[in-house]
Amino acid sequence: MPHVSITPGITLRRAVPADAQALADAQIRNKAHLAATEPYRDASYYTAAAQTERITQPQSATWVLDDGERIVGRVMLTGIVLGPLCSASVGYWVDADHRGRGLVPAALEEIARISRDELGLHRLEAGTLTDNVASQRVLAKCGFVRYGLAPRFLHIAGEWRDHVLFQRILHDDPPAHVPK
Numbered sequence: 365m366p367h368v369s370i371t372p373g374i375t376l377r378r379a380v381p382a383d384a385q386a387l388a389d390a391q392i393r394n395k396a397h398l399a400a401t402e403p404y405r406d407a408s409y410y411t412a413a414a415q416t417e418r419i420t421q422p423q424s425a426t427w428v429l430d431d432g433e434r435i436v437g438r439v440m441l442t443g444i445v446l447g448p449l450c451s452a453s454v455g456y457w458v459d460a461d462h463r464g465r466g467l468v469p470a471a472l473e474e475i476a477r478i479s480r481d482e483l484g485l486h487r488l489e490a491g492t493l494t495d496n497v498a499s500q501r502v503l504a505k506c507g508f509v510r511y512g513l514a515p516r517f518l519h520i521a522g523e524w525r526d527h528v529l530f531q532r533i534l535h536d537d538p539p540a541h542v543p544k
């Protein structure tokens with residue numbers, strides 16, 4: 365994938381294994397900022413080996429926001445499924461110092477386009493903690509629609525927490541294997 369300019373000085377590009385250490389460093393730098401919305405991470409998560417495993421894991425795709433020197437954000441699709449579902453879950457974060465600049469909504473818009481045009485997906489879904497207003501704003505700006513509330517959905521910061529569920533339908537064409 366070419367590098368896409370998100371804002372002057374910040375590009376979006378697919379992560380490669382060579383990014384693993386920089387991704388670990390970014391998450392160490394942002395530990396306090398991310399702690400309230402993330403599952404439990406043990407020390408092994410913050411290593412190049414674990415980040416390489418995540419970048420290369422099946423049914424997933426990872427993009428990074430890059431300021432030319434450091435990784436300042438990540439957007440990741442997991443659970444990519446084709447067939448009659450053609451869907452994936454999306455998760456994201458941005459460096460604490462880069463919040464409020466619209467970087468994640470812009471990145472997510474580009475990833476929605478890639479999901480539709482290149483990955484053959486019909487739908488993206490996302491879940492946020494009920495009090496994660498910033499993330500809910502990102503999803504609203506990107507055309508995601510709330511479709512439910514999942515009680516005790518994910519184990520986050522030490523507790524099973526309720527999540528608001530959102531989805532964005534990307535198009536209404538049939539899956540690629542179905543004749544039009």
Ligand SMILES: CC(C)(COP(=O)(O)OP(=O)(O)OC[C@H]1O[C@@H](n2cnc3c(N)ncnc32)[C@H](O)[C@@H]1OP(=O)(O)O)[C@@H](O)C(=O)NCCC(=O)NCCS
Pocket residue numbers: 397398401455456457458459462463464465466467468469491492493496497498499501502505
């Ligand atoms: C949620 C998150 C990805 C938003 O990314 P972003 O690039 O800052 O998105 P935006 O610039 O569109 O800002 C979204 C909202 O964040 C809030 N916000 C703005 N500036 C902020 C700041 N300096 N600090 C905290 N929140 C701020 C506002 O509510 C804003 O909505 P608005 O534009 O309607 O005012 C980012 O806050 C983050 O990384 N949070 C921690 C990880 C997380 O929650 N991930 C999602 C899990 S579901």
